[in-house]
Amino acid sequence: MKVVNRHIGGAFLVWTLAVQLVLCESGVPTTDGIKNCKLYSDSESERKVLNRLAPLAHRNFTIETKNEAESYTYVFQLCGDAWGVPGAGVVQVDNTKKETKVIGMYNATQAYGGSDWVILIYRDGEAYDGHCSKEKRRAFVMISCNRDMDVAQLGSVLEDRERNQDCFYLFELDSSAVCPPIQSQLSAGSIILIIGICVVAVYLIGGFLYQRLIVGAKGMEQFPNYAFWVEVGNLTADGCDFVCRSRNREEAPAYRGVATEPLEEEQEERDDHLLPM
Known part of the structure; x- marks a missing residue:
């Protein structure tokens, strides 16, 4: 029986370690997908913000805008070639003229973030033809927390080019990737109690099946181990009886020398001989 219990305990330990590995792998995303991004000014804080976006890597996000005379499709990819254009993080596709312009490059990236949002900036796009003093285009991607969806489509597009410099394109994107982690409400004692209950349940069920089958x-x-637990119960009861009782069950006599057995009644003296005959 001890060997079987050892096997059951070993199997439970292996199962627990496997679950922990799966949780760790699912909770800590890999950062391989963002290694192609090069920060415009390398800093540890921006690198940490960029690492939060790792679940969005290797995906194309598109949005189409139309007006009376123009029709554009915008494509965004995190640290990858948007629309297949090498080095392009965000591109603009003119659906009428079939032309493609690079708005921002992922080798000139900036990343800023708060608790539930991240702003990703791609710089060094193609220069404007006649706006913004012919400076290079820039793309701002505002990524906000939304726990109800893994990734949504790109939101509204705003192009601010009616200025002499610092023009930009602004995109919006909702994702759960930038949401802060939900803090566990379980205390250390609760976790230990749950683990203990699981261990006891495995012991009881496994031992019962072994004994029966x-x-x-x-x-x-x-x-399982019925004789052992019966003996433990008896020893516990004896120990409790010894510790909790302050005196013997039979009360001691009040005075020494007095027997506890009831005295035999003295035989009644007969006075029949005094009666007149």
Whole structure:
């Protein structure tokens, strides 16, 4: 029986470690997908913000805008070639003229973030033809927290080019990737209690199945290590009786020398001989 219990405990330990590995892998995303991004001014804080966006890597996000004379499709990819254009993080596709312009490059990236939002900036796009003093285009991607969806489509597009410099394109994107982690409400004691309950449940169920199916026990004998637990119960009761009782069950006599057995009644003196005959 000890060997079987050892096997059950070993299997439970392996299962627990496997679950922990799966949780760790699912909770800590890999950062391989963002290694192509090069920060415009390398800093540790911006690198940490960029790492939060790792779940969005290798995906194309598109949005189409139309007006009376123009129709454009914008394509955004995190640290990858948007629309297949090498080095382009955001591109603009003119659906009428079939022309493609690079708005921002992922080798000139900036990243700023708060608790539930991130702003990703791609710089060094193609220069304007006649706006913004012919400076290079820039793309701002505002990524906000939304726990109800993994990734949504790109939102509204705003192009601010009616100025002499610092013009930009602004995109919006909702994703759960930038949401802060939900803090566990379980205390250390609660976690230990849950683990203990699981261990006891595995011990009872596994031992019961072994006793019933392998040993062929019936009734209370199906309980794992039944004889051991009965002995433990008896010893516990004896210990409690010894510790909790302050005196013997039989009360001591009030005075020494007085027997506890009831005295035999003295035989009644007969005075029949005094009666007149």
